[in-house]
Structure formats: C-alpha cells, structure tokens
Amino acid sequence: MKRRSTNHTIIAVILIILTVSLATVIFAHKKPRSLGLKQGQSSKTVSKTAEKVVRKNSRSTASWSGGNVRQAVHTLSRRIGVRTAGSRNEHRAANYIEKRLKDIGYKPKRQRFRVPGRKRSYNIIAGKIGRDPKKRIILGAHYDSKSPAPGANDNGSGVATLLELAKLFKSQNPRHSVIFVFFGAEERVGKNPNSHHFGSRYYVRRMSKSAKKRTFGMVSVDMVGYGRVFNVRSMKKGSMRQVNSLMRFAKRIKLRMKYLKDPGRTGWSDHEPFELNGVPAAWIEWRNDPRYHSKKDNFSHMQWRRITTTGRFLYKYLR
Numbered sequence: 001m002k003r004r005s006t007n008h009t010i011i012a013v014i015l016i017i018l019t020v021s022l023a024t025v026i027f028a029h030k031k032p033r034s035l036g037l038k039q040g041q042s043s044k045t046v047s048k049t050a051e052k053v054v055r056k057n058s059r060s061t062a063s064w065s066g067g068n069v070r071q072a073v074h075t076l077s078r079r080i081g082v083r084t085a086g087s088r089n090e091h092r093a094a095n096y097i098e099k100r101l102k103d104i105g106y107k108p109k110r111q112r113f114r115v116p117g118r119k120r121s122y123n124i125i126a127g128k129i130g131r132d133p134k135k136r137i138i139l140g141a142h143y144d145s146k147s148p149a150p151g152a153n154d155n156g157s158g159v160a161t162l163l164e165l166a167k168l169f170k171s172q173n174p175r176h177s178v179i180f181v182f183f184g185a186e187e188r189v190g191k192n193p194n195s196h197h198f199g200s201r202y203y204v205r206r207m208s209k210s211a212k213k214r215t216f217g218m219v220s221v222d223m224v225g226y227g228r229v230f231n232v233r234s235m236k237k238g239s240m241r242q243v244n245s246l247m248r249f250a251k252r253i254k255l256r257m258k259y260l261k262d263p264g265r266t267g268w269s270d271h272e273p274f275e276l277n278g279v280p281a282a283w284i285e286w287r288n289d290p291r292y293h294s295k296k297d298n299f300s301h302m303q304w305r306r307i308t309t310t311g312r313f314l315y316k317y318l319r
C-alpha cells in the first residue's frame with residue numbers, strides 16, 4: 001500500500017513538472033520582447049513603456065539638423081551672398097527666411113522700415129506660444145551683412161540657429177512664449193558709427209509699454225559659428241536679468257560661458273535698443289573671428305559644431 005502511493009506521488013510530480021515546463025515554453029513565445037519588458041510589469045506599465053517608445057521616436061524626428069543649418073548658411077552666404085541693408089540681396093534673404101518659416105508651419109509677419117539712401121528693409125517675425133504665455137522671450141538674429149562679407153558667420157550662423165529652433169518648437173511648446181525676429185539692417189550704413197541696428201531699433205520703437213513689460217528678455221544670436229570662447233555680452237547700461245539668467249543656466253548644464261562688456265557707446269549687436277529701452281537684453285557670440293566683415297567670412301570658414309552647441313544651449317534654455 002505504502003509503495004503504491006509513493007509511485008502515484010512520483011507520477012503526479014512528473015506530470016506537474018511537464019505541464020509547468022510546457023506552459024513556460026508557450027508563454028515565453030508570447031512575451032512582447034520588442035518593448036523590452038521586465039518581469040512583473042502590469043498591462044498599465046506595458047502601455048506606458050509603449051508610450052515612451054513613441055514619444056522618443058517623435059522627439060527624434062524633430063531633432064537638431066546640422067544639414068538644415070548648413071543649407072541655410074549656404075543659401076545666405078553662397079547663393080545670395082553680400083546682403084547690405086536695403087539691397088536686392090538683403091530682400092532676397094528676407095524672402096528666403098519667410099519661406100522657410102512658412103514651410104515649417106508658421107505665419108510670419110513682415111515689418112517694413114526705412115534705411116538711409118531712401119531704401120527699405122524688413123524684420124521677419126514669427127511667434128510660438130509658451131506653456132506660460134504671460135511671459136515672453138525675444139530671440140533675434142540679423143540677416144544683413146556688411147560689404148564685402150558674404151556673412152556666413154556674421155550672421156548666417158545666427159539666422160540658421162533661429163530657423164532650426166523655430167522648427168524644434170513648432171511641435172512642442174517652450175516654457176515662455178518665444179518671438180523669433182530676423183532683423184534687417186543691423187550693420188553700419190555709411191561712416192557714422194551710430195548709423196546701425198535699424199531693424200532692431202524700429203522693432204523696439206513699435207513695442208508697446210505692456211509688451212515691454214511682458215518681455216522677460218531679449219537674446220541677440222550674432223556670430224555663433226566661429227571661435228573658442230562662448231560669450232554673453234551686454235553694454236552694462238540696462239538690466240542684467242537676461243545676461244544673468246543665461247549665465248546661471250550655462251553653469252547648470254556645465255557649459256563654459258564668459259561675460260564680456262561691449263566696448264564703445266552704442267553696442268555691437270541688436271541687443272542695444274532693447275537694453276537702452278527697458279528690456280533686459282543679452283548678445284551671445286563665439287569669439288574671436290578674425291575674418292568678420294571681410295570677403296573671407298564665407299561658407300568654408302565655418303566651425304559647424306559651434307552652431308550646434310549654441311542651438312542646443314538655447315533649446316534647453318527655452319524648453
């Protein structure tokens with residue numbers, strides 16, 4: 001009797017083992033391995049993981065494109081070339097920027113103003129609403145160049161950076177609202193050292209009091225394609241809020257950034273009229289570029305990684 005029951009027990013144990021291993025083999029094949037599931041994940045975590053995969057993919061489709069950057073600098077500096085204030089080439093550059101913005105999905109506005117010599121120039125403006133729309137940041141880059149420079153670094157680099165950032169923020173909202181302004185006629189016209197920044201000065205003149213108040217700050221992106229030192233600059237004649245905010249952020253992400261004060265009285269980029277009219281402003285620039293304002297400021301002179309660093313920095317800052 002005792003022996004028989006032992007035999008039964010052995011058979012039962014063998015049967016259980018067989019069933020369990022068969023079940024293991026069958027279910028192992030059904031495991032959704034593509035999502036990289038770990039043991040103990042519920043269906044809820046399964047869908048969350050799938051969501052993450054999707055999000056990661058959609059993020060990667062709207063990523064920084066060095067190809068787009070090179071194409072923009074190529075068009076401005078090679079296909080169009082020297083773009084002095086109010087010239088036909090400057091207007092061609094405005095058309096190009098406008099078209100690129102429309103292709104991305106924006107509805108850019110054109111702001112017309114006069115430049116010396118009975119000529120006209122334009123600011124091209126596009127906006128993106130932020131998660132906190134009460135505050136806004138103006139991001140500016142001038143697209144004219146100073147003869148005889150084809151203006152690859154000064155300032156095809158800044159224009160290309162802004163176009164790429166506009167593309168990235170089309171599919172996601174930045175923290176604050178961002179206004180992208182492509183300024184015409186930044187460079188000096190004639191001999192008077194104060195005869196410059198026509199586009200940005202006009203833009204500031206047309207800003208209402210409340211618009212100025214709502215603006216957290218303005219950043220001029222000018223000459224970001226060549227040099228060894230990443231500078232944030234201002235005239236030290238207005239609020240340092242925007243400068244300090246950029247410096248703090250650079251420190252947080254461990255990017256070396258150095259403050260440099262503009263020499264002289266009128267400022268060296270489009271931050272000038274903002275800074276002098278109550279809008280905290282900063283200019284970011286890589287230094288030094290020995291070829292600026294010369295014929296040699298051309299496409300082959302560019303250090304593309306500088307633009308990438310600048311773009312990624314601004315993207316993280318605004319996100």
Ligand SMILES: [Zn+2]
Nearest residue numbers: 154155222223
């Ligand atoms: Zn410039």
